[in-house]
Amino acid sequence: MKKHLLICFTLATLIFLFGCTEQKQTVSYQELRTSLLSLNNGLSKPSDDEISVLPFTEAYLQLRHALLSSELNEPDVMAHKELDYLRIQERYPERYLPWPAYISVLENVKNKVSSNELGKWLAFVEVKLKEADESNIRLNRLERDTLMLQLESSDIDAPSRSALLAYLSNYKPRAMLGLHQLPNGKEWYQSKLNFYGAIQDSPTKVLAMLSKFDDQNSKASVLKVMPDTQQPYILELLPANCQRIAGLNWRDGFINVPSTVAKCTKAIEQHKALIVTLMAVDLGIHYQGWSQKQAFVALNSKLALNEQQAQQLIANLVYFPATIFAAYPHFLKP
Structure with a gap:
């Protein structure tokens, strides 16, 4: 039985296999699901599993793309439809909004990554939101307010937390709620x-x-x-x-x-x-x-x-x- 994909391959190997060649890795449904579970630990309910990478960083996006590019060895039609759907979602601008507001990312990764690493991620979130704003991609009011509440209630001691909170305090959300x-x-x-x-x-x-x-x-x-x-x-x-x-x-x-x-x-x-x-x-x-x-x-x-x-x-x-x-x-x- 194949070992866990995220353990078998380093990030560099994944990029080589899936990005530098036309050959795609064939995996079972369970292997792909297990790998996606591991990749998205920071976006899922808190668990004892290690955090591979933080959400929507460049490393995360490259690993996700590599996994979603896999060929699925699975007879179930709906499993293939879901994989196709996830591939399509990569085209759209969610990568510019790296902290899904309803996800308690700070709680999910607490004590699993260093304060320094988490501080860098919060700084990354601010940078991506600024880049998004230049492309007319903005949080709605509900998302902005929810993120501010999470930051205000957090005990993370990092300058980037205060900086992100200050940025969101002066942030102009988009007028409507939807896509x-x-x-x-x-x-x-x-x-x-x-x-x-x-x-x-x-x-x-x-x-x-x-x-x-x-x-x-x-x-x-x-x-x-x-x-x-x-x-x-x-x-x-x-x-x-x-x-x-x-x-x-x-x-x-x-x-x-x-x-x-x-x-x-x-x-x-x-x-x-x-x-x-x-x-x-x-x-x-x-x-x-x-x-x-x-x-x-x-x-x-x-x-x-x-x-x-x-x-x-x-x-x-x-x-x-x-x-x-x-x-x-x-x-x-x-």
Whole structure:
């Protein structure tokens, strides 16, 4: 059995094998998943595993690209679709936003990297945000405020922490919450609709279809499951006995969301009215460029929510674009 890819190859070897030759490494699904888990330790829940590299540094991006360039020795079609999806995501500007706001990176890497190394990473984050700003790539207000809270509550003694906090204090976030306002944002969102919802139609056509679903499921929906920002809300709606199918994407907690939802259609049926509403709001935020206020109004017109529930639902949709559409194929069935 092959050893762990990140142990077998040094960074230089990976770059040579995958970047300097046309030959691709063939790996099993489990090998690739294990390697991606290790690479993304800083972006996952705290564990005892070592931190290979810090998120979105040049070393991280090179290793990720090398892994995603692998040929997958796996018969499952959805595993290949997920790998293709992750390759497509490399085209878009997330690398300029190296600290995903909903991830407690500082807590995840605490006591696993030196203070000096962590200080350098915080300085790197500031540099990348400045580079992003020059390309019209900016955090939204929700992301900016969440990062500031994490920095304020941290006890890291590094000048770069104070510098980043000062920079964010004077930072001008983009006006809207969704992908719509980022360069190639609509195309980025479409790629997510394609993967999570198996949707080839334009978002405009999807909106028209949602209006039909809404007519069929017009009863008011009560929120029984409190949303958070740790996983896509569609997964929170699934009961514990619904099997979570292993995935390759750290953003989804290494769960293949479409495959998982496809096996839990009874749960989807129970939440139809809620899911249709969330799909419409997801499109509003990420495709139509809704403000937070517009999202609030749309949610409250269909759901009985308190302010905290509405805020957390919106945050979940912002951080996990299009994942709610994993239920969409179920709605198309007769």
